[in-house]
Amino acid sequence: MAIERIHHVAYRCKDAKQTVEWYGKHLGMDFVLAIAEDKVPSTHAPDPYMHVFLDAGNGNVLAFFELPNSPDMGRDEATPEWVQHLAFKVGSVEELEATKAKLEAAGIPVVGVTDHTIFKSIYFFDPNGHRLELACDTATPDMNAKLDAVKWEMLEEWAKTRRAPKHAAWMHEQEFAGTGA
Known part of the structure; x- marks a missing residue:
């Protein structure tokens, strides 16, 4: 077997509509698919959900699940x-800087x-x-x-x-040169 690519990566979201709109507005991702069920197909558990899929470029798909019957989202x-x-990869430093400015203008804190x-x-956070x-x-x-020449030595050490x-x-x-750090 050979993995061809990631089919999709799925995360939970608080609000599927808000998430689709946010990723479209701020990252230019197109909404490509929605699936909604009252039962989970793999487990048959009665757990309604909305599953949305976004185009992250070059065949990459980012997906989210809204789970209205589950406890509020948290983090580890x-x-x-x-x-x-x-x-996500962007094509140039200029594009990176322009996106930073656009995000900050929309009130999104950026590191x-x-x-x-x-x-x-x-770095920044989505609404979820x-x-x-x-x-x-x-x-x-x-x-x-x-x-590449040192990756295995580093991992072993x-x-x-x-x-x-x-x-x-x-x-x-270079980061620390002349800073005294």
Whole structure:
């Protein structure tokens, strides 16, 4: 078996209509499909839902479930809110910066532009509390080759020590140069 691509990624939402409209307005995602049932097809549990699907570009689909009979949405309080997020690729730093300005003009708080050396990104939350990232690749082929060459060594060291390996410390050296940090 070979995985072809992600068919869709599904998250819960508070309000399906609000979610579809928000992603269309702020991220330009088209609404492509809605499915609603009174029973869950896989388990046959009596649990009505609205399942909406959005076009995230290049065959990628982002989906949401509104579950009116379930308790209010929460999040895993043991996991920092910056950890779980959806990251979407954009084509240029200019597009990233323009989107940041558009989001902020709409009253949406944005963190960044953050320079990760191999990409730049911004972070913000959707109306359901899901953290989103927009990222623009900036890596050179040499950077990608350096990272590829050390990935297994880094993973092995991490598995043994649970401390950040320094094989790719060059990615962050500029960030702290001259700051005293």
